[in-house]
Amino acid sequence: MGFVLGRLGQTVLVLLVAAFVSFSLFRYVGDPVNNMVGQTASLADREAMRAALGLDDPFVIQFFRFVGHALQGDFGISYRYGQPVSALIAERFPATLELALISMLIATGLGVPLGVWTALHRGHWLSQLLLAASLIGVALPTFLIGIALILTFSVWLGWLPSFGRGQVVSFGWWSTGLLSWSGIRALVLPSVTLGVFQLALIMRLARAEMLEVMRADFIRFARARGLRPRAIEYRHALRNTLVPVVTMIGLQFGNVFAFSIIVETVFQWPGLGLLVIQAIQFADVPLLAAYLVLIALCFALINLAVDLLYVAIDPRVKAAGLVGRAA
Amino acid sequence: MSALLKVESLRVEIAARTRILTAIDEVSFEISEGEILGVVGESGAGKSVTGTAVLGLLEKPAYQAGGRILFGGQRIDTLGEDALRTLRGKEIAAVFQDPLTSLDPLMTIGDQLVETIQTHLPLKAGEALERAGQLLAEVGIPAPRERLRSYPHELSGGMRQRVVLALAFCCEPRLIIADEPTTALDVSIQAQILDLLRRMCRERGTAVMLVTHDMGVIAEATDRVAVMYAGRIVEIGPTATLLVGASHPYTRGLMASIPDMRRREVELTQIPGSMPRPDAPVSGCAFHPRCSIAEARCSVERPDDVVIGPSRVACWFAGDTSRSVAR
Structure with a gap:
């Protein structure tokens, strides 16, 4: 406590x-x-x-x-819209949060397993290919990925919409696109665009950490104990890999949430990013100030969640925390 | 006594960037049931590599390039990874140098013991836990039942090495490869751990390959000694024989470097120079540049093994009493 x-x-x-x-x-x-x-x-x-x-x-x-x-949730009146800032933000907040969550889900769900796999199969050709691809993922600017995806899947193939949120379902002030087919279709391209960089980053970090842990003495000793490779790789190595990876996922989630401006602009996504870019052009200070505080709150909450996750993963953190309280 | 472990002409090479280095060459020795064989030498002499090869844990870029390893009459260096794995931890256990890094920091001691026991023995979780508690009691850990729930960081270095010993003994192995088991510990703890290792082995008839560079440990705990120099065994024989009447000039130098409390010597004997590294091998006898009795042929021809009484020596002048006296 x-x-x-x-x-x-x-x-x-x-x-x-x-x-x-x-x-x-x-x-x-x-x-x-x-x-x-x-x-x-x-x-x-x-x-x-x-x-x-x-x-x-x-x-x-x-x-x-x-x-x-x-x-009390009162950030004043927007200069541009003449409406309460808190109402404007509340209206846009669900769209951005949904986009950020889905893109991080994609990035984490693929990035961690791929990173672990490439670490365990270092010489494999697919591993080399994934590593090269991740380098491209890290290097390509987000807007370029977005435009390329729009060109391919919206213009040429015509499979997915290129802008907007599709049909949304509202629960009170919360609106979600996850419950309608058009909402889900609209979410695909923006969330993939936003997630590509994160995916590449998470994969590379998970790989590097996994390689590091596999060289550790306790892994060598686990081998000497005759444990099955699966137990060594997943029960011992992966858990030890997760501590730094979880930190980065947390911080990146904050980044994705706060700086989805580019993706929201490319896809005309009606979220906070779009609101803020317009607020910047108009010098809508109350809106910007509220946005800054909100982003700080998000980062703070994420960091808190990451710290609590540490305690769940690593028993040494708990001990350090207790020592800190005693001192 | 029959040979439990038999190593014949073992050769391990390391594929360096531009060429192949020889880590150990023509290493042959036997360990009988219940016998404690000390393997001594300077850092880089090939002691740990030999132990690692016996465990079948050589990792790239090191590999076995020749020779045979037999355990209980069965050849084990040609076994597949799966067959070797069931041998490791069950028949051949290991204790490594640093107890601080040998244990998985994120798992309780009890869980690590139970997983090792259940990997090798058909016990239910409750029975395995019972056995784990008994083992902790046997290695002298106070309040063993409570300690099962402790994480490694909650124990001192000496206690952790006791846990490592419990892990090594948990499936009643016939051979333990102990690689510098006391080097990382406080001097006062070293004697306790060594004593515990020796007692447990004597009680169960477990054989030990005790790798160390500490001549005090050799004199204290071993039945026989193999002296390694630059990747070869230069002399092997009963500890008592080697302590008083070693035949190889290098062994004599080592023995003379053991501090003797009964004599008032101000300076300890040193062997001048340093051991050749694998990347700069020396022709003939590897010890000749540092040897006080070397002659011309020593720098050209590599000496063959000579059997003298219970010992085996690789020196051109072994058994030549006139020389061995004049040192």
Whole structure:
């Protein structure tokens, strides 16, 4: 429990820093009052608006007001859309989360087994081929993969849609494309595009870690104990490989979620990425600030989940956590 | 006593990038049932390679290039991987140098014992666990039942090496290859572990190939000694004989380097120079550049083995008492 509490404390600190940075954005992109009142507004009108928005107050008070509102889910009104930022984000959030989850599922589900396989069959021609392919996967820019996939599967073959989310089913504020055939079809190309780089990365890391572990003394000793190759490879080597691989999968999930902007642009995916790229063009600061805080929250939660997974996988982490609490 | 292990003219080569190096050459020795054979020599003399070859665990780029290995009268170096695997851990067990890295860090000691026992013996999980507890008690681990649930990192180095011994003995092997089993431990623990190994072997009639570079260990624990130098056995014979009247100049040098508490010597005897590496072999007798009694022929012709009493020596001047006295 001490371990979990410590991590939670760190998480709160990280979120506060992220909120501070987001909030500071407001102060460096000019006077929001200029955007909100018309050009013909008098100086008195401006002052009134300024006072109404609380912009007269000291910086610290403004910051804590921002944090207080944020805690209640209130990030203000979008300059561009004139709607509450939280509603805009809530509307777009499911699309991006779904895309990120599916692409990481593909990347992890294929990347870890392929990495392990290529490590165990080093000389095999297929292993060499996969390794070369993974290099291409790491090197190719995402937008190029997206365009190539659209060209092949949408334009030439006409199998899959090239843009949009298809038909979505709503549950309250949550909307999902996973329950309709057109929604699933629409998800294929964007999630593969987003997942290719991650797949290659995870495969290469899993392979490198597996090779490293297979050289370890305890694997040699397991051989000397006469254990079956399957037990050595999967019960001993794979588990020891997973610790660093899980870390990277967690961090990459954060990346995929936060920076799906390119894929969402290429596929006109109605998610956060698309919302944010438009917000950047319009200098829609409240929206950007809320987005930054949300991304920080996601990373913090993912890191927390990864830390907890460590405890489940590696008994030494638990011991270190307990020692940390005692000290 | 019949020979339990018989190694005949064993040759191991290493395929280096540009050429083939000879790691060990013409190595022949026998170990009887219940006998403890010490294998001693400097680092790189080929002691560990010999042990690894007997276990059938040579890994690329090293491979057996010649000779035969017989265990209980059956040739084992030509067995398939599966047949060899059922022999390893059951008939021939191993203890490696570093107990800190010999055990899987992510698995409890009990699980590691049980998996080894169940791999080789037809026992149910409960029976295997029972046996695991008994073994821990036998190797002198306090509160063995509770310790079954411990992870390796929760034990000290000495305790971990006791666990490794329990793993080695868990299927009542007839031979144990112990590769520097005490080198990584504190001096005070070394004697305990060595004593435990020797006692358990004597009780069960287990034979041991005890690889070490510690002459004290040899004098303490072995019945016979094989002295290795630059990939060959230069002298092999009963420990008592070698300690007092070794025939090979290298063995005599080694024996003279054992500190003797009864004599007040300020300086220990040293053998000048260093052993030739496999990538720079020496013509004739490999020891001749460091030998005090070497003559012209020593640098040209490799000496054959000569049998002197219970020993076998590879030196042109073995048995030449006038020379062996004048050293």
